[in-house]
Amino acid sequence: MTPPERLTITGPEDILGFIPHSLGYWPANSLVAMTMQGKRLGATLRVDLPGLDSDSGLRRFSRTVRDYLEADHDADGTLLVLFSDEGWAGRTGPDSRDVPAGAPVQGTLGCLLAALEVELESSGRPVRDAWYVGEAFWRNAYCLDPSCCPFPGRSVDEIRDSRLNAEMVLRGSSVGEDPAGAAGVLPADAAADLSVLDAEQRWAGEFAARRGSRSQFATILDAWERVLAANAETGLPAELAGYLRASLCIPHWRDAVLVMSAAGRQAAEQGAEDFGMFDPDAGKHVVPPPFEPPGRKLPEGPPLERLPPAGPADDAACPVPAYGDVLLGLAPRSPRWDRMRALEGVLLQLGAAGGGEGGAASLTGRGWIEWCRGRGSFAHALLDQAVGAHPGYRLAELLAELVSRGTLCGWAGRRDAAWQKFEPDAA
Template sequence: MKPSEHLTVRGPEDILGFIPHSLGYWPAGSLVAMTLHGNRLGATLRLDLPGPETLSDPRDYADSVLGYLQADGDADGALLACFTNDGWMEPPGTYRGLLDALQSVLGAAGMPVRDAWYVGDAFWRDAYCTEPSCCPSPGRSVQAIRDSMLNAEMVFRGSSVGPAPEDGAHPPPTLSGEDRTAILAYEETWAEQLDRRRGSRDQFGQLMVQWEALLANVPGQVLPVNEVAYLRASLRVPAWRDAVLVMAAAGQAAALAGAAKFGIFDAGCILAPVGPALLGFAPSGPASGAGGAGWEPAGPGIPGIPGYGEVLLGLEPVVPAWHTLNSLDAVLEQLTACGGQAGAAALTGRGWIAWCRGRGSYAAAYLGRALEEEPGYRLAELMLELVRRGNLCGWAARKEAAWRKFEPDAA
């Protein structure tokens, strides 16, 4: 997350108070590194604190931290915070060698460490200060961080700090037994109809129009059960699921061109498209400009139209349609409630969006839940491998493209 340019940092409490808002949760057992552009905060990185074997020689770990932070090409400094209760109450502390290694590696790369802190459940203190008059043991109360001016400003802007991903952050919405039964029944009916139309250009075009119209506005209300069922059924077709993700980030043209490139259309599939009327389905004919009889999808390699791989890795477009991705995340949240293969598809989509936002911990949590719903779900497996290897989404690695929880002019 990038901080709003109107946030004012007055001291360490403000910086430490911003971190949970940046991550979405209060970290534990974590190293948090933040880049600096002069006196301005840049990007935020969270990593698990290393174990004893790595701490005995932390140079490789420090090099990894540098590799991530160098994605912020304008960074000229760094701040570090160790969120842990272990081994820091009495100097030099368990992690002093790690901090020294980071100071050396980052300093040599032109990102000197300006400050570093230890933060526990009850106390926090400067990692380098040993003067009892200004840094008495065990430290200052963590409540000073929670009461900081910047924390209050973030709350005023609508930000909240939730549970950590591993503690079950963002559980699926709760449904009544009646709604759950209805959704699953409708879903099977829609799935049976859609399965016969997997090769239909008209059905694909109609579906893209429906999803695009839905995502044009951030959903402010719960979707009717029949719409939820239809959308869940559409995600059970892998090619359509991928097209929805690509369309949300890069537009309908990219989704259509990629579908044509992968050869998903069958000229012999002439069944009329189907869909709920409330989603804008046009029963009198195919969707104009998308799935109509005269529609010819753009061919591969057309300048300005990125491929599926480039979009899913965050390499293209230069800046994704974050408003639409935010809307998609909200819709997918509603589609996870009934689990199953469709729930796994929705959770995988949410995991991909979290990864695009640079929130690897949330991405891993969503993808893990997807594999619990549908063991062996291939896209979730592939995405989880990327996350566990520490690969950054291309958009998250570029300042001009990175997701912002709040727009710069938020007030």
């Protein structure tokens, strides 16, 4: 992966404008914490604001935030942003001038900020600055000077119109809808593609007697390698889409596709061997993929023999990572983010064809990729939709439990391995 372009931040509007682009949406009722390494921004964490009804609850929440941020071992400071509409009422009209100019806190959010200050100071990541952001206004949490920080605050339009926000838009970045309210990310009324679903049903019948076939497994991985290498952004032919969806309905084939995208083919093959997934192939012919149906042809990509190594950790002297380690982001040291992005694009196309087990597998794969990126809100929305598409879908339920507990993917917790949409420099 080539290093991302760096962005220069010159003021608080740029920092606050960076957050929605980093997350992919404008957060609400959220705490966003960003680690600092000198003058450089590090990791970004978003969590729902807790109930503010007890001191013990605030301390537990603050310790949890501290523990998350300790994953950035090089951090020496923290920036905090509290997105909430609490405390702005009565400060937007003529009476706003009656609010004491020196009031240092924003209602009970000030208690949360104080608790976070204590925990982050003790961990060696003291709070360097903090802001409150409401629906219409934002303000610095510490500024007491009414000449620069008058109530009710400064307009959020300053954030939306910031220099960095404009630069991000010009680079093609966009801020979407909060995944918590986006009906599972895909339109709820999206029409199923019956041609794809019919093809999936037919291929599933072919695969049923071959799920333990080593030769068929190799053919499935060949097909997925070719599709990922082509990285086609145009629609897949219906027969091929049905073939791929049907392959995802066999759990160890589905897991192998996920593992292969992140860690390479050798890990996918070795894991299947270790789990004893194969039966004798005698008498079973291989069902090849329909790559070139009449009138359609998948764009050609690089050769299919093997994906390029993911990095130093994939050197021949290193052990082949196990399925569990890959799915939890514990190995390899750095995943193939480019292949995972290609897989995400294919899964998006497959999931758009409709629900059922194939649709649930597609959504679950996308949810896993988002979790690997550290984007828990998007992962949770996709996994919820997967369970809705196929109730009881086990992998989606297991991943959703990890996300709900706040478990971080191993790659997301390490700066040298983490997915990076941007890499800004603070000035």
